[in-house]
Amino acid sequence: MNQLSRRSFLYGAGGGVMALPWLNLTHAAAAESAEAAAPIRMAFYYVPIGVVRSAFFPAADKSEYKLTPTLKPLEAFKHKTNFITGLDRTIQSGTDVHAQCGSCFLTSAAPDEVKGSAYPLSRTLDHIIADHIGERTPFRTLELSCNSHKDNKESIYFDNISWYGTGHVAPSFRNPRQVYRRLFGTRGLKNYRDITDLVLEDAKSFQRELGVEDKRKFAEYFESVRSIEKQIDKVEQKKNLIAKVEMIEPDDVPLPRRKYIRLMGDLMILALQNNLTHVATMMVGPERWNTPTMYEGVFDKPMSHHQLSHAQGRQPVRQNLEKIDHFHVQQYAYMIQKMDSIKEGSRSLLDNTVFTFGSGLGDGSTHQYSELPIVTAGSGGGRFQTGRLIKCNQGTPLANLWLSYTQLMGIKRDRFADSTGLLKELDV
């Protein structure tokens, strides 16, 4: 954990406002140091309810492997992706399988490690990485969700993959306009300036009255207020940024699903590109949640992803499910392509990112957590090889991949959740 107090970090040794590495460099200087200093970004694209395995995993012969119909949209970027098979997770019994697979996908807790909660759920990977690098950017992390349902059908455990800690969810944005305003908004922020000192004082005296456990949870209040302060301090820089950014604030009008997911992707990419954050998660849809969704251009009436997954024994249903998988991969490919078109020195934003596609379920109909569908795009700044089909031994923990990620980001850890070691095959 960072020992610097947040305030001293903000104001720096000399008292001036902390400059961000990218925004103040001249164009040329930026280009020169780009290659040397390009920060690695971590992004996650989570799809719920697993995939139709037979149509997903590429069959491999000796050196060549062909992409399956579901994965076809990634053809142009095959050389920049890795397909990983054989990864597994342990189910801890006592909770709903869907709730656990989503909420514990990125968890750092091993099964049965967390007392006092039915879920093996504690601080997730994105926040653990952000603990290490989050101070570099105005926003430590960015949590997005494309769950547009308005009925309140499932509890938060089905609807979130990012968690500050056990029982402490990191709420995500569902509304593109809100994301835009959060990233680029300056309106009204100045008004908050003098309130923050006042309420922080109030909070300090309030905190003294709390018990030990509650003090810990209440830290969220300080973090939240200080994050607003940081944003206020960055207002001037933001104004310069908005002038450069070629995107106008989205409307509040509901969009067809493809456009909606792509817009959220655009915003995520903008944030990564402009170093507003280096860690982003996107949960493309909630786990279970039977309410039918309209997939415009794919089906002519709303479909329930979850209900389809349980009827996939029948051929027409399985075909529909494959269409949904294909739809999800398509949007992932769109984002990959966009990231690759952004130059950072001699590499692209995609090269400097590790962009992982995955689901917490291996198979939606039997609720298995084995043979998970995992794809990585980008190489973390050239830190590992791409263009491979990586076949892990059956039962290799997914957490091995996460442990490798922490190593890639420079964190010293010997274990992550139920990992047995680094994912050697990735060869970071």
Next chain:
Amino acid sequence: MRLSRLSLVILLPTILLLAACQDAGAVETLPAALRQHCLRCHGAKKVSGKVNLVKSLAAKPGGLASDLDLIEKMIEVLSDGEMPPEDEKQPTKAERDRWIAELKRVLKHGLANQPCLARVPIRRMNRFEYNNAVKDLFELQRDPFALPERIVRDIGGYFKPATGKVPPFVIVGNRAMGKSQFIGTGNTLPGVSAFPKDNRAEHGFDNRGDHLSMSPVLMESFFSLSQSILNSPKFPLHARAWKTIFVAPDGMPSAQQRAEGKRRLRVFLRRAFRKDASKETVARYHQRFSQRLDDGTSFTESMKAAISAALVSPRFLYVYSGSGSQGDAKSLDDFELASRLSFFLWNSIPDVTLLDLASQGKLSDPKVLREQAARMLNHPRLKNFCDSFATQWLQLDLMVSAVPSDQRFRDYYFGGATGKIYKVGMHMAIEPLLLFETVLIEDRPITDLIAPDFSYQSDLLRRWYRHDKKKGRAEVVGIRFNRVPIKQPRWGGVITNAAVMTMTSSPLRTKPITRGAWLASTIFNDPPAPPPASVPKLEDDDAKLQKEGLTLRDKLKQHVTNPECASCHKKIDPLGFALENYDAVGRWRETYRTNLPIDSSGTLFNKHAFQDVIDFKDAMIAEKDRFARAFASHLLSFALGRKLDAGDGPSLDRIVANSAKDDYRFRTMVREVILSQSFTHSSSNGVESH
């Protein structure tokens, strides 16, 4: 004699178990009984249902006696005859009664020893509470922002709990599904947009700690709201407290305005922060006010500046009961009690009366508590309780997303250019909610929630139940609901109504297992455990099954031969099948479409055999003590904002016993909840419950 390791494992902890119990004589039967009937499946050879008695017996410090929740569960399954399972060796009735009595003794002893009231973690207000708090603070005549989750809108002004009566007809709207969902924010403050609705905890309510965390985004929303509410152009118009708080008295010289500001802030902060604000706290906010005033800002704007800051203070945003010191279950202090009362019955901050009683230290006096409970139950703000608790208890928000097939159930949809904009569900959802409100307002026995002799139905709904082809009045904004007698026991109540039947069905057919699980959870507070990882699938169109000559029930029987599945399904399936005569849109049917007969027979709690839903309702009324306890548990869990556990057992016992004397009248139950130890006490020593 060499003892096997297993018997050693058992002998040692049974000594500990003995030590924890008072009556040494009868106790010897229990460990022997466990060894003979339970340990094989629960620890020795395997671990069924995640219950490992071998491990529990060996646990430190008191073996079995230190897991009171487990003991409670054991009492339950033994009393219901669920354990030992049917196909295992059964104890005699005398033996079973002895074991149960022994376990109850251990439980009682354990509760007396441990302080054990579970902790209520600190949490922020949820969306509904925030809205109400702001409304009450400024005496706003409308909600700051739209709250579609409050389903029943009182258009005609029927909700008057002080009269003890609901009129013979009422005019209401359905906020979530009526025309207003398309209009937007007609009846709220312009310029104010809310933050998203908080999710409900599984088998719980939306006031649970783990579901209510703060994030930078949310904090910004609160900052933004604190400004947009006060600066809304209609705020001065709709806030009755506008003048008293924000407008300087006529002709008051500016020298005096400073002091006046301080006085007003002290009054305001007392309400906003739910206790007498300390000198430092008042000074903090007063300084903000004075600085502005000194700079030449108007009294009004300076006041706004101070108050908008108070609205983002944690003392306003966070709900917290139980101060930090370690210790046994101790009484809540009066201010904490005032908050707990007002968040329970009004989903909002305490009013001045409650605060005054707290300041005088009188609130925890049982006589005063009774008076206040009665007063609060007569207050119009009680509507907040109904809007929040009833909808969540019955899980009626599922109505919004119920989508019966528009081909098989075409007449579920009506209106608009396509003839499909509105759903009959809009009317359906209101029926059980009005019943709930009526039972509460008229202080009827809660058994009227199951088998009442009246209901409120709209014209559309009455025709629906009668399979009438014509839609009748079919209002979409102000709907008229009439009080109608229920003469046929198959109708009426919170279970057998079209809303619940529709929302527990899939587009083409009923879902008996979902219905059974809903019933177990809502009526008996005994939700089934989550299903295991791999579940075989079931046809989603029962017409196909019926072509094979099978009903849904036949098909499920085939699935449930697996003993792992049977243990839960034996309990929940019969409950669901009891309701099989109600089709997927809540209408009565004598047979399936293919004329196959409907089998709605079963047994409740291994005690009451029933042939159809009418017998089933009789059986539930016969088990009204159990329903009362379950309902009290829901009420208490809502009031406390946490899950209940064994430590709340004694409180529940007392609530049920005292309410039984008064026929389980609703207001009596609420009062008993308030007077219970779980409500008036807290413990920061216990284990956090999630």
